[in-house]
Amino acid sequence: MAQQAYVTETADGGSGPERRGDRFRSLLGRLVSGWRGDPRIWRRGIILAAIALLLALFMLLHAQIPNRIGNLGSLTETFLPWFGLLVPVLLVLGLLRKSATALIAVLVPTAVWLNLFSGLLTDKTGTGGDLMVVTHNVNAENPDPAGTARDVAASGADVVALEELTATAVPVYEQTLETTYKYHAVEGTVGLWSKYPLSAVKPVDIKLGWTRAMRATVAAPDGQVAVYVAHLPSVRVKLKAGFTARERDKSANALGEAIADEKLPRKILLGDLNGTMNDRALNAVTSQMRSLQGAAGSGFGFSWPASFPMARIDQIMVQGIDPVSAWTLPETGSDHLPVAARVNLDTSS
Secondary structure, three states, rough: OOOOOOOOOOOOOEHHHHHHHHHHHHHHHHOOOOOOOOOOHHOOOOOHHHHHHHHHHHHHHHHHOOOOOOOHHHHHHHHHHHHHHHHHHHHHHHHEEEEEEEHHHHHHHHHHHHHHHHHOOOOOOOOOOOEEEEEEEOOOOOOOOHHHHHHHOOOOEEEEEEEEOOOHHHHHHHHHHOOOOOOEEEEEEEEEEEEEEEEEEEEEEOOOOOOOEEEEEEHHHEEEEEEEOOOOOOOOOOOOOEEHHHHHHHHHHHHHHHOOOOOOEEEEEEOOOOOOOOOOOHEEEEEHOOEEEHOOOOOOOOOOOOOOOOOOOOEEEEEEEEEEEEEEEOOOOOOOEEEEEEEEEEOOO
């Protein structure tokens, strides 16, 4: 029996999709009506065109914005992807203004933004991997540390790094995670939980006066790997001081030196770096390690704030290891999202 086609009828007898198509064509027609034969389409919208070109220069030359005044360069680079939202705004304004000049100019910031970030728009996640790692800033004011610990353990990670641990919360994390992770170590406000033995555990001096970074050797089945856990100082945006990041920048340089001095060839960095991969202030670290989100993720992988992520300041980075996949985990009781990744330690194949 032949299947009868079903079409939703509108009030005037037309099908739903056809009516929507008619409305779109009508709207498009109204937007472009009067363009043909109007010489003013090239004279109108000069200011819009100028704004579009300035936006393109702003994004293209972001590395030249000085940090001397309120670390303005780092502030710009932290939220650089979001400047792309101005492109559709300029496009709509150009259409409403009926300006061919503005519409052509909008192509320039579009091309610049795509040149900077199109690589993050493609899905580079792979399958497999012989080690899964997770890093999570659990938030010192987390109202449910046990629930957060259970959520992280449920991810199936082999190695978990936690940052912003408090003295009162550490026993809760230890007790909740002990059934899944046989080995763990805590140094200051950071900790590492592992299904595989840990050795050579030590704090890493990142020039703060207290411990917010550590290093350990994880004896994974496919070989030893040096795992670093770090929580760089927070940055603040203040009206008079701007983007205050001097302590963060100093700590990033010290962390970069420690990683560069590492003797094991395979290294993983897990932590809250309080900065994105675009931020030049993290060059001491980013210049020698690969970002998992950039190499094996899908999208921007924003991790903070958890309620409406706007920046990826929680990082998983590797050296001497093949990235496989990277993603963010669901929200816990923290103001950060957990970040996860799979890697291949056996790079001989």
